[in-house]
Amino acid sequence: MNDTTPVPPASGLKANDLDAFWMPFTGNRQFKRAPRLFAGAEGMRYVTADGARVLDGTSGLWCVNAGHCRPKIVEAIRRQAGELDFAGTFQMGHPKAFECASRLVNMAPPGFDNVFFTNSGSEAVDTALKIAIAYHRVRGNASKTRLIGRERGYHGSNFGGMSVGGIAANRKLFGGAFIPGVDHLRHTHDLDRNAFSRGQPLYGAELADDLERLVTLHDASTIAAVIVEPVACSAGVLVPPQGYLERLAAICAKHDILLILDEVITAFGRLGAPFAAEYFGIRPDIITAAKGITNGAVPMGAVFVQGKIHDAFMTGPDAAIELYHGYTYSGHPLAAAACIATLDTLQEEGLLTRANELAPYWEEAVHSLKGMPHVIDVRNIGLIGAVEFEPIDGEPGKRAYDRFLEALRLGALVRATGDVIALAPPLIISKAEIDELIGIFTRALTSVRD
Known part of the structure; x- marks a missing residue:
């Protein structure tokens, strides 16, 4: 490919374009059959390769505390x-x-x-x-x-x-x-x-x-x-x-x-x-x-x-x-x-202490998930939350993973770890966006049947 050859958009990737990257902590074969690709981000949201906007409920990977692509x-x-x-x-x-x-x-x-x-x-x-x-x-x-x-x-x-x-x-x-x-x-x-x-x-x-x-x-x-x-x-x-x-x-x-x-x-x-x-x-x-x-x-x-x-x-x-x-x-x-x-x-922007201001509202929102299907625990501290699920016999982690996929389909990124979904949004999140995140995740919990 020379310098004048146009680069194909991410949404045009084919399965064999993904083979070279051995992805970390990922089921590579499953992912590459149905890839999930982010192509952009700003503030509280990612943009997928297909142009959909996804609310970031995990601060990327616990790291984007101030939100994405901050100008400074x-x-x-x-x-x-x-x-x-x-x-x-x-x-x-x-x-x-x-x-x-x-x-x-x-x-x-x-x-x-x-x-x-x-x-x-x-x-x-x-x-x-x-x-x-x-x-x-x-x-x-x-x-x-x-x-x-x-x-x-x-x-x-x-x-x-x-x-x-x-x-x-x-x-x-x-x-x-x-x-x-x-x-x-x-x-x-x-x-x-x-x-x-x-x-x-x-x-x-x-x-x-x-x-x-x-x-x-x-x-x-x-x-x-x-x-x-x-x-x-x-x-x-x-x-x-x-x-x-x-x-x-x-x-x-x-x-x-x-x-x-x-x-x-x-x-x-x-x-x-x-x-x-x-x-x-x-x-x-x-x-x-x-x-x-x-x-x-x-x-x-x-x-x-x-x-x-x-x-x-x-x-x-x-x-x-x-x-x-x-x-x-x-x-x-x-x-x-x-x-x-x-x-x-x-x-x-006062973000080093903002979690203190949001913590009570966040706690109420996260604990509203108590009583949802298969939920055996809800935990929170600061601007971190977790929902633990009763495991499926012989299929550890499946309940959380299926709900991670469903939440993503509905427009929110959460993190599956074992039989737990972890939540840790950027510190810039608003109360309205907390409601949106928990609302999307609630729909994911009710729509997945297992």
């Missing part, structure tokens, strides 16, 4: 691409990376004085795990190498994150090819006691004491870090019981175990605060972030560390590399520009 972000990327397309950050630098880091640190919880850039949430998690182990080593505690995750936790798809993660489907294909020295806390999902909770469930804070059991089993002198999501979104929006995270943080501090909060989804306003650590009033040692950091426009991730962690590495000769770790695209100019513009947009 688009222009920042365009301008940066024409000014400086790439500059590495190994032994060199560029101004945007430092400006971006300063902006992020200034909005982070107190004590988080330094940020390390990655390109995704998965990379941020692996970076955080490496920093945690290395931190104990540079302090003379080389035996503290064990990592503790949690059942039903998701921490990305790299080997480190997969090892501390606890979603069986993400692990079983890879056999025992995980990093050694990892154990898991029990998950907090308790339908018998907490079904249809509004906000944080009442029961389950004592599950944090499972860490004391693991300390007894392994000894604290071997445990480097515990990593948990404040809200386990990828496992179906598992909201932490009241007091659970506070209790977990206290046990970590007691045993000199670093607490890593995986905020790849919850950072940048999803719960009504810049970070979930602030929302829940806890003080972790490391925070991972990604997704909303650039509004999904350019891949980027970040690891925020308490000053004590960064400073522990700053010993030895000045020219010595303190941390043998990094990525070619750490602090990429386009990503840094997109991040700065995203922070401007979030702050200027």
Whole structure:
């Protein structure tokens, strides 16, 4: 194809045009028999290849917090691409990376004085795990190498994150090819006691004491870090019981175990605060972030560390590399520009706290789905919601997937994860659009027969 050959429109794609792309977390054969393609987006809506408008009920993939194609972000990327397309950050630098880091640190919880850039949430998690182990080593505690995750936790798809993660489907294909020295806390999902909770469930804070059991089993002198999501979104929006995270943080501090909060989804306003650590009033040692950091426009991730962690590495000769770790695209100019513009947009429009204003209305709307066919639980926190379905014998996940397809046909994008439909719209959503989203999803629930 030469430069003058017209490119066929997306709506004209044939099945064999789709073969080359091995899609992630997708049933490729099924998808390519009946592809679902977005060709445009603006504000709260996607536009399909056929021109239909679809209300975005998932912020893209938990990342487009400020809505799609925001002018300030688009222009920042365009301008940066024409000014400086790439500059590495190994032994060199560029101004945007430092400006971006300063902006992020200034909005982070107190004590988080330094940020390390990655390109995704998965990379941020692996970076955080490496920093945690290395931190104990540079302090003379080389035996503290064990990592503790949690059942039903998701921490990305790299080997480190997969090892501390606890979603069986993400692990079983890879056999025992995980990093050694990892154990898991029990998950907090308790339908018998907490079904249809509004906000944080009442029961389950004592599950944090499972860490004391693991300390007894392994000894604290071997445990480097515990990593948990404040809200386990990828496992179906598992909201932490009241007091659970506070209790977990206290046990970590007691045993000199670093607490890593995986905020790849919850950072940048999803719960009504810049970070979930602030929302829940806890003080972790490391925070991972990604997704909303650039509004999904350019891949980027970040690891925020308490000053004590960064400073522990700053010993030895000045020219010595303190941390043998990094990525070619750490602090990429386009990503840094997109991040700065995203922070401007979030702050200027009050989006970092807007979920607080919408949360009561959102809660009522989501819980209106109680009593719908096959619904066994409804959960919510901030601007996140979930509907769990009674599974079909021998066909796990089918009920949620069929309702995802039906909602899309009716004009709304929701997310199926196991037997759960998750909802997390952009923070710019209006009350009328909340009504529209829940209305479409209600019709989907009543129109699918199984």
